[in-house]
Amino acid sequence: MIRLENLTKAYPMGKRELEVLKGINLHIKKGEMVAIMGPSGSGKTTMLNLIGCLDSLTSGSYFLDGREVTNLSRTELAQVRAEKIGFIFQSYNLLPQFSAQANVELGMRYAGGIDSARAQAALERVGLADRAHHKPTELSGGEQQRVAIARALVKNPPLILADEPTGNLDSHTGEEVMTILTDLHNEQHNTLVMITHEADIAEYCQRVIHFKDGLIVREDAS
Numbered sequence: 262m263i264r265l266e267n268l269t270k271a272y273p274m275g276k277r278e279l280e281v282l283k284g285i286n287l288h289i290k291k292g293e294m295v296a297i298m299g300p301s302g303s304g305k306t307t308m309l310n311l312i313g314c315l316d317s318l319t320s321g322s323y324f325l326d327g328r329e330v331t332n333l334s335r336t337e338l339a340q341v342r343a344e345k346i347g348f349i350f351q352s353y354n355l356l357p358q359f360s361a362q363a364n365v366e367l368g369m370r371y372a373g374g375i376d377s378a379r380a381q382a383a384l385e386r387v388g389l390a391d392r393a394h395h396k397p398t399e400l401s402g403g404e405q406q407r408v409a410i411a412r413a414l415v416k417n418p419p420l421i422l423a424d425e426p427t428g429n430l431d432s433h434t435g436e437e438v439m440t441i442l443t444d445l446h447n448e449q450h451n452t453l454v455m456i457t458h459e460a461d462i463a464e465y466c467q468r469v470i471h472f473k474d475g476l477i478v479r480e481d482a483s
Contacts (some may be wrong), residue, residue, distance in 0.1 A: 262452040263289040263312060268321035272305055281307045282412035283475040285321070291419070294446055294453045295461035296358040299472030303454050306424065308472065312454060313346055313422045315340040315402060326419055347413030347451075349442075351425035353405040355397040361408045362393040377429055391431035403434035407441060414445055421446070427462055439465045 270282040289295050299305045304392040310316040311323065314330060323331050330341055337362045348354075355364045376425070384393050387407040397405050405424060413421055426442065427435030443465050446453050455466065463469045471479040 262291040262326055263287065263371045263454070264322075264324040265312075266282065266322040266324075268311065268323060269306075269319045270311060270316070271319045271414055279302070281475050282311075282318075285477060287470070287477065289452060289454060291452055291469060292450050293482075294443070295455070295468045295471060296469045297454065297456045297465040298458065298460075298463055298469060304475040309424055309454065311347060311421055312420075314341050338442040343416075343457055345420055347416065347418040347424045349406075349409050349413045349421065349423040351428040353397070353402075353409045353429075355405055355408060355412075357397050359479045360396055361389060361404075361411075364397070364408055365412045365415050368415045379415055380411075383415040384408070385409045386414075386445065388447075392397070402430055403437060404434045406430065406434075406438050410438070410441060414449065414451075417449060417451070419451055421451055421453045423453065425456055425458070427457070427459065435459070435462065 265285050265287040268285040271278040280344050297305045302441040311318055363384050364374045369375050384390055387410055389407055425439055457463050469481045470477055
């Protein structure tokens, strides 16, 4: 599903460059559930942004679902994101003026068009059918994250990327969210790549990849 070959990412810093990722080689199989861990500044968020086609790499190659996306244009990358990738963020990234259902429908806007019945079904799958018309400010943190999960999964993308999906939640609610994510992953057989700083959350994944100073320093089977 994901193949990275000698991937590097550097940012200009005046006359110098700050190299954030240093020759990453990584293969994630279709259907795997993988956690990325590492201290702040280790490169894990940059890695997720590159996998999500939100940023461009400096050198190397990136293959997503059998297609090289290394040198695609912005328009082409936007299409890849719409068709192939669902995003779940720590801060939920819901639009406060819209209902839960409208936020989920936004996940379909650039991937074949809005289907209200599918949005309702997605909310039902995460246990929020009765909260469909509530706005984010009327929902708890755990409910908001479940809306974000429904939005990511409603178009049934082959790849889900989650950036600290339990980071703003208490431990009990975090476990509930991970149970939902795991169940949906097992049902849809998509690939899930997740950043987390919590070892107990990483244990939900089949593989844990540890980053430090822009390098992969260890991989563990969970």
